Amino acid sequence: MKGTYCLIIEVKKKSTLTVGRLGQLEFKPGFYIYVGSALNSLESRVKRHLSSEKKLHWHVDYLLVDSNSDIKEVIYSVGEEKIECSLASLISDKSLSVARFGCSDCRCGSHLFYFEEYENALKGVLSAFEDLKLSAKTLDNFNQI
Numbered sequence: 001m002k003g004t005y006c007l008i009i010e011v012k013k014k015s016t017l018t019v020g021r022l023g024q025l026e027f028k029p030g031f032y033i034y035v036g037s038a039l040n041s042l043e044s045r046v047k048r049h050l051s052s053e054k055k056l057h058w059h060v061d062y063l064l065v066d067s068n069s070d071i072k073e074v075i076y077s078v079g080e081e082k083i084e085c086s087l088a089s090l091i092s093d094k095s096l097s098v099a100r101f102g103c104s105d106c107r108c109g110s111h112l113f114y115f116e117e118y119e120n121a122l123k124g125v126l127s128a129f130e131d132l133k134l135s136a137k138t139l140d141n142f143n144q145i
Helices: 042-050 059-064 084-092 118-131
Strands: 003-011 015-019 023-027 030-038 069-078 112-115
Touching: 003 042, 003 059, 003 084, 003 118, 015 059, 030 042, 030 059, 030 084, 030 118, 042 069, 059 069, 059 112, 069 118, 084 112, 084 118, 112 118
Parallel strands: none
Antiparallel strands: 003 030, 003 069, 015 023, 030 112
């Protein structure tokens, strides 16, 4: 299965992390949306993100292995089209972005976005999926696959 996904990640308290070549980044408490795609295996990619055992490969890995961070929701859409950047652009209009995070393979400014409240993060993701006419599925749907 191929597709695009958003992770809603809660950061519980202010922290500074070294994130690969980006160096030290400060994360304030709140909710971050990470936009990604998996055009090989969506199931494997999401399971990897949910796992606590992983090598640090992508920028988001550095955030996810931090004990101060938890994935609260996964929202995804199945499809072969590469729409990750379009989704990121729509979410960026409603949030603050973490510069250059998660977008080393494209021209986007970021693929990680900050919201103070969970409800606003969720609304931002769902609205972007709706604007792109994508069927948004949640982690509950994923676990049934």
